[in-house]
Amino acid sequence: MARVLLENVIKIFDGEITAINNISLDIVDKEFMVIVGPSGCGKTTILRMIAGLEDITKGAIMIDGKVVNNTPPKDRDIAMVFQNYALYPHMTVYQNMAFGLKLRKYPKSEIKQRVEEAAKILGIEQLLDRKPKALSGGQRQRVALGRAIVRHPKAFLFDEPLSSLDAKLRITTRTELKALHHRLQTTSIYVTHDQIEAMILGDRICVMHNGVIQQFAAPMLVYDMPVNRFVAGFLGTPPMNFFDGRIEFKANKAYFIDSQNSICLPARMKDKLAGYNNKEVVLGIRPENLSLQPYIGQEDNCISGVVRVIEPLGNKVEVHFEITDGIRFIANVDAHIKMKIDECVLIYMDIEKSHIFELGETGINIGT
Ligand SMILES: Nc1ncnc2c1ncn2[C@@H]1O[C@H](COP(=O)(O)OP(=O)(O)OP(=O)(O)O)[C@@H](O)[C@H]1O
Numbered sequence: 382m383a384r385v386l387l388e389n390v391i392k393i394f395d396g397e398i399t400a401i402n403n404i405s406l407d408i409v410d411k412e413f414m415v416i417v418g419p420s421g422c423g424k425t426t427i428l429r430m431i432a433g434l435e436d437i438t439k440g441a442i443m444i445d446g447k448v449v450n451n452t453p454p455k456d457r458d459i460a461m462v463f464q465n466y467a468l469y470p471h472m473t474v475y476q477n478m479a480f481g482l483k484l485r486k487y488p489k490s491e492i493k494q495r496v497e498e499a500a501k502i503l504g505i506e507q508l509l510d511r512k513p514k515a516l517s518g519g520q521r522q523r524v525a526l527g528r529a530i531v532r533h534p535k536a537f538l539f540d541e542p543l544s545s546l547d548a549k550l551r552i553t554t555r556t557e558l559k560a561l562h563h564r565l566q567t568t569s570i571y572v573t574h575d576q577i578e579a580m581i582l583g584d585r586i587c588v589m590h591n592g593v594i595q596q597f598a599a600p601m602l603v604y605d606m607p608v609n610r611f612v613a614g615f616l617g618t619p620p621m622n623f624f625d626g627r628i629e630f631k632a633n634k635a636y637f638i639d640s641q642n643s644i645c646l647p648a649r650m651k652d653k654l655a656g657y658n659n660k661e662v663v664l665g666i667r668p669e670n671l672s673l674q675p676y677i678g679q680e681d682n683c684i685s686g687v688v689r690v691i692e693p694l695g696n697k698v699e700v701h702f703e704i705t706d707g708i709r710f711i712a713n714v715d716a717h718i719k720m721k722i723d724e725c726v727l728i729y730m731d732i733e734k735s736h737i738f739e740l741g742e743t744g745i746n747i748g749t
């Protein structure tokens with residue numbers, strides 16, 4: 382168990398590629414911390430630096446208060462589980478799990494006890510004599526986890542460990558991983574580009590973009606109060622809808638105005654938007670915060686849209702609308718509501734749940 386601290390860490394590859402641009406992270410003891418972001422944002426690089434597989438260009442990495450910048454990987458007491466778990470094909474499951482301990486010259490009896498304990502935790506006791514080729518993908522991934530668990534490391538680093546599993550197995554293994562962490566309570570740093578996985582697993586999630594931390598907080602906080610447009614658009618399926626427009630103050634109220642609509646913004650935003658009169662901004666609203674019925678206790682803020690695609694999800698229907706000038710947006714509405722393709726309908730906004738962003742890919746959230 383360990384606290385892992387990154388202080389102003391910079392990683393520049395080959396003197397020119399800035400993969401990590403000055404990040405600081407405090408991962409507390411026993412925490413399950415998830416790093417999430419699009420491909421190339423620097424997730425793997427962070428893990429490799431913590432593991433000691435990659436030098437850092439500037440800054441410090443500390444494990445339990447000790448700077449480990451120059452500590453070789455084998456002395457950091459950290460176990461890494463990769464996407465491609467690369468088991469040794471000629472060894473049995475037992476031998477695969479025992480291998481790292483054998484290299485470290487643990488006594489046979491201790492190795493046996495640790496492998497059996499890990500196999501029990503992972504429910505693979507009956508597979509110990511098999512070779513990897515006689516295992517399913519999920520079983521192989523569990524063996525890879527077992528190899529890390531037997532070491533009783535201070536921390537686990539996971540690099541997209543579920544991405545080679547099929548969709549169903551990914552979901553069950555995800556649940557198992559969460560239960561495993563609850564049981565072992567080992568500090569874990571988990572990398573994924575799957576935002577649902579991040580939300581489900583993380584005590585806290587760190588959203589990255591271009592080597593920079595965008596937001597580091599509890600999953601629901603990041604979901605409900607994204608600090609900028611990038612974070613807002615990254616978490617959530619289907620993603621948040623964005624509309625371009627401008628702010629206008631009328632009769633002491635703030636409005637969002639676009640070519641078709643004039644939407645009265647919540648009173649809580651008024652002060653924050655004071656300096657934005659007549660400025661261009663972006664309004665963001667999630668598909669679940671749109672409805673075909675008015676929101677009780679609110680002014681009717683509605684937009685009209687033409688139904689283009691209807692996708693039934695069982696309990697909800699995902700409807701893709703088009704506004705007359707070609708802009709599309711998505712609403713998640715009740716399944717029993719009847720609609721036809723090409724029909725023009727009124728869609729109400731739960732404006733209390735909306736956000737106003739400055740322009741640009743990482744435009745800040747002004748409204749929260
Ligand atoms: N050894 C290297 N030499 C040069 N550039 C590298 C090296 N490793 C990574 N990079 C660059 O650093 C950036 C971050 O890479 P990294 O592998 O950490 O991304 P990632 O977030 O893990 O992406 P993915 O989701 O695709 O795995 C990328 O621009 C990548 O091209």
Ligand SMILES: [Mg+2]
Pocket residue numbers: 424425426
């Ligand atoms: Mg990666």
